[in-house]
Amino acid sequence: MTSLVNKISGAVSPLKVGATVDTGLKLKEDDPHEGTVSLDKVPGKIIIVGVPGAFTPPCSSHVPGYVQNEDKFLAKGIKEIYVVAVNDAFCTKAWKKELGAEGSKVHFLADDTGAFTTKVGMLFDASGLLGNHRAQRYVAVVEDGKVTHFEVEDEAPTVEKTKADNILAQL
Template sequence: MSSFTDKIKAAVSGDVKEGAKIHTGIKLKENNPENADVSLDGLSGKAIIVGVPGAFTPPCSSQVPGYIQHADEFKSKGVSDIYIVAVNDQFTVKAWKEKLGGDKASNVHFLADDTGAFTKAVGQDFDASGLLGNHRSKRYAFVVEDGVVKKAYVEDEAPSVTVTAAENVLKNL
C-alpha cells in the first residue's frame, strides 16, 4: 500500500488557486442517473464544495459525516449549501448518501461526477487505477463565494482527512 500512497502523494501536487472562478460548463447528477442538472459554476453566496476519491471508501465515509453533522453550524457562518462531489455513478452516490444519513441536512448535496469531467476541469483529478480502478478526485474542500474560490484545502495524500475535515474548515470560516 505504501507504493500506492506514494503515487497518490506525487499526484496531488497541483492545487486550485484561491481567487479562481469556478466555470467548467459541466453539470453533475444529484437525483437522476440520466440527467446531469446541477452546475457548480457561478454559485451565489457562500458554499463549500467537497471532493472525495470514492463513495463508500473508509476515509471518505469518515470525512463526509462531519459535514452532515455540522450543517447547521456551517449555515450559521453564512454557508448556504455544501456539495459533496464523488467520482462515482449516481446510483452509488445516492446509496452512500442514504447510508450516511445525508437527507438529515437539506443543505448538503451529494453529486455524482460519473465521468470525472468536473474533477478534471477544476484540476483535482489523479490516477487511482491501482486501487479504485480509474481516475478519481483528490480530497479537497473549496470555500466558494459568488463563484470564486476563497479558500482551497487539499490533502497531501488522498487517504488523509486532516485539512479537509469539516471541523477544520468550519473553524477557519
C-alpha cells in the first residue's frame, strides 16, 4: 500500500543501498523534445553519476574520470555509465562533445525539469550560484534496478567520494 501511495502522491524515494530505481520517468539523450532513456530497472550493472551542472568547473573535472576509465569500468562488469544533469538536452549533448565522450558507453542525460532528480531525492536549491534547483553530486551503482553502492558528496562542489578512481576501487 505504501508504494501505491508514494506513486500517487509523487513521493520521493531517495537513492540508497537497497533502493530500487523506479521513477517512471524518461530522460533526454538525443531528442531534446522527448525523453527516451529510462533508468528504471535497467538489466545488468550500470552507474548513475548525478552532477549539479554541465560545463561547471567541478563537474567538468569530475566526469572525465568516467570517460577515461570506461574500459576499466567495463572490465568490472559495468554495462553503461549514465551522467544525469539538471540541464537541457542541447547543453548535455554539447558537454558530451566538449569532454570527448562521443561514441563511448558514457551517456549524458538531460533531466531538464529536475523531475528524475526530485524523484530520487537528490535535488537541492542551487539558485544562488546556478539559478535553480540542481542535483547533488552522487554516484549510484545499480544492478538490475537495485542500488548496490551509493556515494553522495557533502557539498556539491566537492569531488572526492564520487571520483571515478574511488568508485572503481569499490567495485
